[in-house]
Every structure is written in structure tokens, then in C-alpha cells.
Amino acid sequence: QSALTQPASVSGSPGQSITISCTGTSSDVGSYNLVSWYQQHPGKAPKLMIYEGSKRPSGVSNRFSGSKSGNTASLTISGLQAEDEADYYCCSYAGSSTGVFGGGTKLTVL
Amino acid sequence: QVQLVESGGGLVKPGGSLRLSCAASGFTFSDYYMSWIRQAPGKGLEWVSYISSSGSTIYYADSVKGRFTISRDNAKNSLYLQMNSLRAEDTAVYYCARWYGAFDIWGQGTMVTVSS
Numbered sequence: 001q002s003a004l005t006q007p008a009s010v011s012g013s014p015g016q017s018i019t020i021s022c023t024g025t026s027s028d029v030g031s032y033n034l035v036s037w038y039q040q041h042p043g044k045a046p047k048l049m050i051y052e053g054s055k056r057p058s059g060v061s062n063r064f065s066g067s068k069s070g071n072t073a074s075l076t077i078s079g080l081q082a083e084d085e086a087d088y089y090c091c092s093y094a095g096s097s098t099g100v101f102g103g104g105t106k107l108t109v110l
Numbered sequence: 111q112v113q114l115v116e117s118g119g120g121l122v123k124p125g126g127s128l129r130l131s132c133a134a135s136g137f138t139f140s141d142y143y144m145s146w147i148r149q150a151p152g153k154g155l156e157w158v159s160y161i162s163s164s165g166s167t168i169y170y171a172d173s174v175k176g177r178f179t180i181s182r183d184n185a186k187n188s189l190y191l192q193m194n195s196l197r198a199e200d201t202a203v204y205y206c207a208r209w210y211g212a213f214d215i216w217g218q219g220t221m222v223t224v225s226s
Contacts, residue, residue, distance in 0.1 A: 003154070034211055034212070036211075036212035036213065038155070038213070045205060045216040045217065045218055045219055046155065046205070046213070046216055047216070048212055048213060048214050051211055051212035051214070052211055052212070057214065089154060089155050091155075091157075091212070091213070096169075097160055097162075097167055097168075097169040098157075098160075098169055099157045099160070100157065101147075101154060101155040101156065101157060102154070103154045104154040104155070
């Protein structure tokens with residue numbers, strides 16, 4: 001299966017909101033409510049930020065929110081902070097015990 | 111605390127083999143599906159392999175099918191990845207991760223370098 005499509009980079013100023021899109025197909029994002037988002041700082045392991053499209057794990061700031069419409073999922077970060085600068089990856093279940101990641105988006109906080 | 115710790119990475123020549131291990135602690139390992147995910151230097155994440163809680167369901171990405179074998183020992187709270195016929199393009203950090211509708215727990219990763 002092909003990787004989900006994410007913008008290579010996004011940027012925003014502290015306090016602003018940004019949205020990262022994740023476009024798949026009717027075979028993955030569009031078919032399952034199993035889209036998740038991961039934050040990865042340089043040299044670190046990824047960290048789960050959103051699961052099942054819009055749910056936040058315990059301990060994740062409510063500045064992070066997720067949504068889905070059709071074959072596209074989105075991650076919104078409000079009230080941008082310097083520590084939000086990282087790479088972000090979406091992931092979707094694609095059926096038959098398979099899954100697919102997006103190519104990743106580099107978030108720069110200006 | 112809930113933790114995954116990978117080991118077994120290193121430098122190997124093309125065509126060689128390596129076995130990765132992932133030790134789980136702080137949760138009931140046998141209740142969870144587990145996966146291996148890799149990240150080539152400067153690249154994105156790739157879902158490599160996946161095994162159900164009992165080991166009865168297994169998935170491999172096309173890029174590793176026929177060369178890699180995932181397994182688990184629930185009595186030892188351990189996950190394994192046997193990697194054979196390694197290629198330069200297998201060079202990556204390999205993470206084990208717990209799957210519960212999402213990859214909610216990740217190890218710190220182990221680096222595998224395939225080079226002559």
C-alpha cells in the first residue's frame with residue numbers, strides 16, 4: 001500500500017494554530033476509524049498524540065486535536081509552543097492486519 | 111513502568127543476518143499485538159511487521175516479506191525479529207511498539223546498519 005500523503009513542512013508562530021493534513025484512500029483512512037498521529041523530536045522515539053482519529057492519550061495536551069473527513073485526517077495544534085517543533089506522522093489501519101504511515105511533516109515554530 | 115527495550119542491532123554485511131529482541135515490562139505482554147517499525151536515516155516511519163497477541167496472525171511489509179520473521183515468547187515477555195538476506199536499504203533504526211488501535215508504547219530503537 002502507498003504511504004499516506006502529508007505536507008512536507010508547516011510553520012507557525014507561537015500562540016498560533018496550525019493544521020497538518022493526511023490524505024489516504026477509501027481503503028485506509030476512509031474505511032477505518034483507526035487514524036493515529038505521532039510526534040517525533042530529533043533522535044527520539046515517536047510519541048502517540050492522537051488515536052482513533054480524535055482521542056488524546058492521558059498526558060497529551062488538549063492543544064492537540066484530530067479530525068477526519070472522508071479520506072483525509074487532520075491534526076490541529078492550537079496555541080503553538082516552541083516545544084511543539086518536531087516531526088509529525090499520521091498512520092492508518094488498512095485492513096488485513098496491515099497499516100500505513102504518512103511521509104511525515106516537519107513543524108517549525110517561528 | 112510500562113517499557114519496551116530493544117537490543118541486537120549493529121553493523122552487518124549485505125546478505126548477512128541479525129536478530130533483534132524487544133523486552134517488555136510493566137504490562138501483560140500476552141494481551142497485546144506487537145509490531146516492528148523502522149526508520150531509515152533522515153526518512154519516515156515504515157510499518158515492517160506485526161504479530162497478534164497469540165502469534166497466530168502475522169503481517170510483513172512487501173519490502174521484507176520472505177526475509178524477515180517476527181516471533182514472540184509470551185512466557186519471556188519478548189518480541190523478536192529475525193532478519194536474513196539483509197540489504198543496504200534495510201539500514202534503519204528499528205523500533206518495537208505495542209499496538210492497541212494505535213502504537214501507544216514505543217521502545218527507544220536499535221540501529222541496524224547494512225554495509226560492506
